[in-house]
Amino acid sequence: MTKRTLSVVMLSVLIILLAACSGGEKMDLEVRATLAGKPVAGAAVTVDGVAAGVTGADGMLAVQLVKKPGAEVDVQVVKDMAGHRIRPWKSVLMMKLPKKGIVDKYPVDAAFEFTRFMTVAAADKAGPVGEAVVKIGGSEAGKTGANGEFVYEYQDLPKDVLELSVAKSGYAPWKKTVPVEAGQRIEALLVKRVLVTIEALVDEYGQPVGIPGLAVTIDKRAVGRTDAKGSVSWHDEGEPGRKVPVVVLAPGYIPEQWKTTITLEGEVVLQRYFTPTIARPIRTGIYRFSGNTPNADLKDVLDQTEDALRQQLFALGPFKEVPSATLQAELKAAKVSIEKITLKGWRETKLRKTVDMIVLGSVARDDKGFLIETKFVASGGKVIHSQIARARSAKDISAAAREIAAEVLAKFPFEGTVVGIEGDRYRVNLGKAPYRIAKHTDFLLMTPRREETGRIAGYREIGKLRVKKVDSGTSLAEADDLKKGEKVSLGDRVVRQVLREEDEGKHVAVLVTKGGVPPDLTALGGVNIYLNDDWVGTTGPDGKAMVPVAPGRKYDIVLYRHGYQQVSDTLRIEKSGDVREFSLAVNNAVFKVESQPSGAEVFVDGDRIGRTPLIEGKPVTLGFHTVTVAAGGDYRDWEDVVEFASKIEDRTGSRAVVLHKDYLKIGERAEQNRDIDGAIAAYKSAGKDHPDYSLAHHRLAQIYLDDRADYDGAIAEFENVLTLPENQQLVYKQYAVAFTNLGHAYYEKGSSLVQKEREAAAQNFAKAIENLKKAKQNTRFFPNDRYDEAVHDTYYYTALSYHKLYLLTKKPALLNEANLAWREYFDFFPRRLEGNSTFEQSRVAAQQYWDQVRSQQ
Numbered sequence: 001m002t003k004r005t006l007s008v009v010m011l012s013v014l015i016i017l018l019a020a021c022s023g024g025e026k027m028d029l030e031v032r033a034t035l036a037g038k039p040v041a042g043a044a045v046t047v048d049g050v051a052a053g054v055t056g057a058d059g060m061l062a063v064q065l066v067k068k069p070g071a072e073v074d075v076q077v078v079k080d081m082a083g084h085r086i087r088p089w090k091s092v093l094m095m096k097l098p099k100k101g102i103v104d105k106y107p108v109d110a111a112f113e114f115t116r117f118m119t120v121a122a123a124d125k126a127g128p129v130g131e132a133v134v135k136i137g138g139s140e141a142g143k144t145g146a147n148g149e150f151v152y153e154y155q156d157l158p159k160d161v162l163e164l165s166v167a168k169s170g171y172a173p174w175k176k177t178v179p180v181e182a183g184q185r186i187e188a189l190l191v192k193r194v195l196v197t198i199e200a201l202v203d204e205y206g207q208p209v210g211i212p213g214l215a216v217t218i219d220k221r222a223v224g225r226t227d228a229k230g231s232v233s234w235h236d237e238g239e240p241g242r243k244v245p246v247v248v249l250a251p252g253y254i255p256e257q258w259k260t261t262i263t264l265e266g267e268v269v270l271q272r273y274f275t276p277t278i279a280r281p282i283r284t285g286i287y288r289f290s291g292n293t294p295n296a297d298l299k300d301v302l303d304q305t306e307d308a309l310r311q312q313l314f315a316l317g318p319f320k321e322v323p324s325a326t327l328q329a330e331l332k333a334a335k336v337s338i339e340k341i342t343l344k345g346w347r348e349t350k351l352r353k354t355v356d357m358i359v360l361g362s363v364a365r366d367d368k369g370f371l372i373e374t375k376f377v378a379s380g381g382k383v384i385h386s387q388i389a390r391a392r393s394a395k396d397i398s399a400a401a402r403e404i405a406a407e408v409l410a411k412f413p414f415e416g417t418v419v420g421i422e423g424d425r426y427r428v429n430l431g432k433a434p435y436r437i438a439k440h441t442d443f444l445l446m447t448p449r450r451e452e453t454g455r456i457a458g459y460r461e462i463g464k465l466r467v468k469k470v471d472s473g474t475s476l477a478e479a480d481d482l483k484k485g486e487k488v489s490l491g492d493r494v495v496r497q498v499l500r501e502e503d504e505g506k507h508v509a510v511l512v513t514k515g516g517v518p519p520d521l522t523a524l525g526g527v528n529i530y531l532n533d534d535w536v537g538t539t540g541p542d543g544k545a546m547v548p549v550a551p552g553r554k555y556d557i558v559l560y561r562h563g564y565q566q567v568s569d570t571l572r573i574e575k576s577g578d579v580r581e582f583s584l585a586v587n588n589a590v591f592k593v594e595s596q597p598s599g600a601e602v603f604v605d606g607d608r609i610g611r612t613p614l615i616e617g618k619p620v621t622l623g624f625h626t627v628t629v630a631a632g633g634d635y636r637d638w639e640d641v642v643e644f645a646s647k648i649e650d651r652t653g654s655r656a657v658v659l660h661k662d663y664l665k666i667g668e669r670a671e672q673n674r675d676i677d678g679a680i681a682a683y684k685s686a687g688k689d690h691p692d693y694s695l696a697h698h699r700l701a702q703i704y705l706d707d708r709a710d711y712d713g714a715i716a717e718f719e720n721v722l723t724l725p726e727n728q729q730l731v732y733k734q735y736a737v738a739f740t741n742l743g744h745a746y747y748e749k750g751s752s753l754v755q756k757e758r759e760a761a762a763q764n765f766a767k768a769i770e771n772l773k774k775a776k777q778n779t780r781f782f783p784n785d786r787y788d789e790a791v792h793d794t795y796y797y798t799a800l801s802y803h804k805l806y807l808l809t810k811k812p813a814l815l816n817e818a819n820l821a822w823r824e825y826f827d828f829f830p831r832r833l834e835g836n837s838t839f840e841q842s843r844v845a846a847q848q849y850w851d852q853v854r855s856q857q
Helices: 003-022 299-313 322-332 337-346 392-411 663-672 676-684 693-706 711-722 733-753 758-776 784-809 811-825 835-856
Strands: 025-035 044-049 050-054 060-067 071-080 083-086 089-094 105-124 133-138 139-142 149-154 163-166 174-179 185-189 194-203 207-210 215-218 221-225 231-236 244-251 255-264 269-277 282-291 320-323 357-366 369-378 383-391 415-422 425-428 442-450 455-470 475-480 493-498 508-517 522-523 528-531 534-538 544-548 553-562 569-571 579-585 588-593 601-604 607-611 614-621 623-630 638-644 648-651
Touching: 050 060, 050 553, 071 105, 071 711, 089 105, 089 207, 105 163, 133 149, 133 415, 139 149, 163 185, 174 185, 174 638, 194 244, 207 784, 215 231, 221 648, 255 269, 282 299, 282 322, 282 623, 282 638, 299 357, 299 369, 299 392, 322 553, 337 357, 369 392, 383 392, 383 534, 425 455, 442 475, 442 784, 455 493, 508 663, 569 579, 579 607, 588 623, 588 733, 601 614, 607 614, 614 623, 648 758, 663 693, 663 711, 676 693, 693 711, 711 733, 733 758, 733 784, 758 784, 784 811
Parallel strands: 025 105, 105 185, 194 269, 282 320, 282 357, 508 579, 588 648
Antiparallel strands: 025 060, 044 050, 044 071, 071 089, 083 105, 105 149, 133 139, 133 163, 163 174, 194 207, 194 231, 215 221, 215 244, 244 255, 357 369, 369 383, 415 425, 415 493, 425 475, 442 455, 442 493, 455 475, 508 522, 508 544, 528 534, 528 553, 553 569, 588 614, 601 607, 601 623, 623 638
């Protein structure tokens, strides 16, 4: 212990001893209370828990105390002040031993720590409104609680007035400029925002599709035209509760004009389905033609047949081609097999947006040449038409394709609509061009059952129409066999009927088909039945079909199902109900497969057939099958559509299946762990030969853009993805959003160069605009889960790029483009993003930019 420390201890002991020998000494306590450097009157002072008084106007309080030397004196100063939260001031003093006859003074400077506060109370007519966003001076300060109140604490605010706003989705924004006063309570009365959204739709094969470009008026005011999704929105800031008329003009649809009345209250969403007056071409894709004769090399014949049919079929107006490459890519993206969708359909998959009908072809070789079958499968999985034709040699393939196309046009059950009523005749939107409807053609007539929105919930058969006169694009028909009490109406559906003579009778043959390898034969469904080359039906799952025939008449019969040997025979029955049984021998291939790594599970059309290596092989029927090889872990499943056309399909040795690392899974895991470097390394590892190359490098580009602000890296990776032809041409339509992201990256790079390289900045803004224009043209293809955000960013960065390009160049044309771009941004601001603080901030900034543009025009 040092001498100095010893002296202090001894002094303290001495003070305590002296205090013990006396009754106490006087001390003058002088308290000075201040807040923000100014004196505080009325501050309560307590000493050792006993009230000593309050400060005066000068913030001072002087009191004389008697304390024993060495005693600790606990001083506390508190003050309540409206609009302030003041922390109590506390301190502990020690009474010193005074000099004889002298009273020591103990000054105390009690400088209060404090905050000011104000209360914003949000309410509507029903009571408090919670979760409302409160902004002060344009910046978000917080949200109201369940009681509708938000208490804002602050030190300093502007001296005169304050801009205050309160917003919540479903309410009109509340704004007010208020004088600054601590403790003030501001009542924000919110009014339910009137937001009217009109959705004009057409039902395409059970799926709602928006109708763009329809003019909409509300309350006799034009509010705009429907967008690519058939939607238009309108805000009304007036007093809710009014009833107003709504009119949608829909030329080319039934009805041409739709009217209703709505009450302006809160959010109103009106859906209305319309029926097109022009028959829509059927989106048709030829999947592939497949060989149905084991060990026969039919590749050239298959390619020739497919090309010939494509040329013939799509020269006809009723069918719109979906390229085979697009169809196959969409099948892969939807993760459905051709086997599955032709049995169960694809209405419930993403494929419904691309194709209405799929054509499947099969070619078998026999001693008469080639037998070609062409099946037309609708989105419900039902075969709606099938056709066979023969070609004696490869040279006759084109003639056979022409024959198939001609027969399809003559017999296909085209669907149309009653679009006009002319006395006792009815105008149907199917005619000579391009449907080849002829006089005396019969149509099955069905009237729709409509929901309140106008959507068709189903149809009810009410009779037939028979064509009396045919024009170029329409037919005039009379009602035939109309059911009692029914009448023909606009929008009724018609389906062309092509009847065989036997169809009018009541005589049928019961055909039973079995398949397999004798003696193990089982019921075989899906067998197409042709009588005299006319398709008359398909056997059901039980292998049975009832076919109209004329007793005693002889028919040439062909039974055909891909994967089985066709049967050609003659059919003759003596009386209705006679049963005929046929057997189809299976056409099997032996599937041998190895994988790297080994030990992977092997599936064919979802059915497990074993684990690699399968050296001896497993039987698989001829045709196209989806094969999956899965090793699990960090390996990606291998999946492909394999054509089994030979006795042996050998995927061993040099043709073994090589499984790729699942870099998407590895990268996602790293991102979840915030290991950005690990995610970058994973996504970069996917080379161009990797099946996930596009998605992996798109994610890589997004990381460069969002997490690393590496604009050059982001641009390079987005462009790597878009240089692939299938992405650039939007075969994989989800990559339409890559144009938005690339435009965003170019915009950010341009912004980073504005201060140092103005010319380079301008070039980048121009490139941003170029890519964002492509994105705007394809917004309908944006992924559903991020659709609204992608639409917002497309219009936002387009407007920003025009705006900043104008500021750099001062070209008047760009000023006009910037003005239009900002107008489009507000017109197409997604309704679902309203109230989202992030996007609302973007909208506030956009308004300031737009005001700047308009001030210079």
